Amino acid sequence: MTKAILVVSFGTTFPETRKKTIEACENAIQHQFSEYKVYRAFTSNIVIRRILKQEDLHIDTVAQALERMYQEGVTEVYVQPLHMILGDEYEKVLVQAIQFEDKxxxxxxAKPLLSSIEDYEAIKRILLDKYGQFGEETATVLMGHGSQHYAFTSYAAIDHMLMNEPVYVGAVESYPDVELIEERLRQTNVKHVHLAPFMLVAGDHATNDMASDEEDSWYTYFSKKGYTVTAHLIGLGEYKEIQQLYIQHLLDVIA
Structure with a gap:
């Protein structure tokens, strides 16, 4: 029986962060499961097309990767999504994978990063360790992608679990939005804001929507509100503790 793992992410067109995050997670998984062959797939067709055009590099969709695995004689498949929540992109994985059940x-x-209460508690500890130690009058605001899917509540849940801590989680495309986060900061003595992505990669959203000096970026927003702002372009996938959470999710389905 030939065993393999398919690691699936949304993908990014930024090669440097791709290597530091997605590839780092894949390598950690390969190291943990050395007897398995590890494959890669992205769920964003736009990202796949842009990478092909810009880098002449082909990345499989989930369906393409599973077909490749089938053709190469793999008989036992474990899929690990690197997505953050049980949202639209995770459901894309399910829809494509179910077509291959009989093969x-x-x-x-396996589950994405945030699914069980244990995941949320682990993420809270990691965020406080990485971003909760900047000192007095300082807070970290983490930018999540957000979602129109009902799983957008994941962002609100982790933000609520960090209540009374100097770490906040907001979302670009849903709740909690940056205005709400700033309203809460205004009720504290915070003068310095650190920004970091609550995303696997530090790609387009982190670079442009969060850290740039563009008019509608979070960096500009907090600066105009009178805070001194420092932006950190570090995707969560760079952290070994996050990589271990994905590995644990794989162990949950392989065991």
Whole structure:
């Protein structure tokens, strides 16, 4: 029986952060499961097309990767999504994978980063360790992608769990938005704001929507509100503790 792991992410067109985050997670998984072959797939067709055009590099969709695995004789497949929440992109993985149920002896899909209460508690500890130690009159605001899917509540949940801590989680495309975060900061003595992505990669959103000096960026927003602002372009996938959470999710379905 040939065993393999398919690591799936949204993807990014930024090669440097791709290497530091997605590839780092894939390498950590390969190291943990050395007897398995590790494959890669992205769920964003736009990212896949842009990478092909810009780098002449082909990245599989989930369906393409599973077909490749089938053709190469893999019989036991474990899929690990690197997505943050149980939202639209995770459901894309499920929809594409279910078409291949009959082609493999085993096909199991692990959970994304935030699914169980234990995940949330672990993420809270990691965020406080990485971003909660900047000192007095200082807070960290983490930018999540957000979602129109009902799983957008994941961002509100982790933000609520960090209540009374100097770490806040907001979302670009849903709740909690940056205005709400700033309203809460205004009720404290915070004068310095650190910005960091609450995303696997530090790609387009982190670079442009968060850290740039563009008119509608979070960096500009907090600066205009009178805070001194420092932006950190570090995707969560760079942290070994995050990589270990994904590995644990794989262990949950492989065991």
């Amino acid at each position: 493999f002896d085993v096909l199991k899909i």
